[in-house]
Amino acid sequence: MNSTPVRVSRLGYVNFETPDVQRLTEYYTKVLGFALVDESPQQVFLTTGNDHHCVVIDKAEAARGRSVVGYEIQEDLDSAQRRLKEAGLATERRTDIGPGTPDVLVLTEPETGAGLHLYESQTPSGVTATFDQRPSKLGHVAAYTPSTDGMRTFYESAMGFRWADSIGDFFVFLRCNADHHAANFMQSDTYQGMHHIAYEARDLNHLQIMIDNLARQGYRLYWGPGRHAVGHNIFTYHEDPDGNHIELFTQLDVMLDEEKGYYEPRPWHEHFPMKPTTWEADALAMNAWGPLPPHGLKR
Structure with missing residues (x-):
């Protein structure tokens, strides 16, 4: 291309x-x-x-x-x-x-x-903002792919995305604006389709409201709260009624200056400046606070 x-x-x-x-x-x-x-x-x-x-x-x-x-x-x-x-x-x-x-x-x-x-744009919904459990926006969508290299090439060369981070040689994170990632892909010969979808909370208080409402409605977290090192967002995961994996998150890394090429400094970063990198495939990359998900990294 x-x-x-x-x-x-x-x-x-x-x-x-x-x-x-x-x-x-x-x-x-x-x-x-x-x-x-x-x-x-x-x-x-x-x-x-x-x-x-x-x-x-x-x-x-x-x-x-x-x-x-x-x-x-x-x-x-x-x-x-x-x-x-x-x-x-x-x-x-x-x-x-x-x-x-x-x-x-x-x-x-x-x-x-x-x-x-x-x-180019959508027709306005006419919906006003709220301060209840509604997420602030659709954050990112992750999927399985036979080739992360092929997918990265397509999104960078055809769609103008930029590389954000990788885990080993099998998980790639791609961004289209200042947010750390809008799309990420895990390489797999076993699984296909969606890996997970993520919705953003404004802050930790908003995330708490969202999780409390999950509990009231009978939904339980299967992983989190925790902090990914890749992207550094605080995360929680649960399943929707169809078994789709849903992430609710906040504090995702942002890159405000493309020319400098590093993410806005945060106290919990491992390096300063924090630039896109390839992480070791270990527990730290997945969760700086604790364990891997109960099912591990399904590949």
Whole structure:
């Protein structure tokens, strides 16, 4: 790929397929506090704020996370489509994707087959901010892939992402803006599909409110609270009703100065300045406070 990459500005939305739309919708509205913006028997659109949607729930025979990922771009779709074609990637321009995104450039993610949607902006949701358990935003989406090298090449060369960090030679973290990562991929010959999806809390107090509401609704954490060394976010993990792994987090690293190339200094950093690095595949990289997840690193 020798063409100039598309300029992705941020992660916009993710699609879930489920045999029980009502059950998953109730989880997002009652447990996580998302606002329901639009719905039909086959599809539901939910948001955390101004965007029309950041989660889409699709009716399907079997549960599947991360069937589609939507990214907002910093340029017009005509330009993006032209340069993706120059890079040898097939795209389709569509106006029937759904409410909130009237013009979308569709392509397929290599290695995983997931759909990728590129758009300039979403229709405003009309939803106001709250100070309850609702996350502040969709943070990042992780997936299994047969090749982290191939996926990294695609996202850097075609989508304009930057390398953020790696764990060994099998887990790569990629960013499209100042946030440490919007996409991360674990190499696996055994597993496929979504690894986890993450929603951001404003701060530790907000994270506590979110976790307390999980408990009230009968959901238990299976890992955390802890602190990842990679990205340094404080994390918690639980499963949604379909068994998808959901991370709630806060204090993710940010890179405010691209030219200097290091993350905004935090007292808990291991190095100063803290630059993108390849971490040893050990407990420290996964959790600076304690143990690995109960199932280990499923590869």
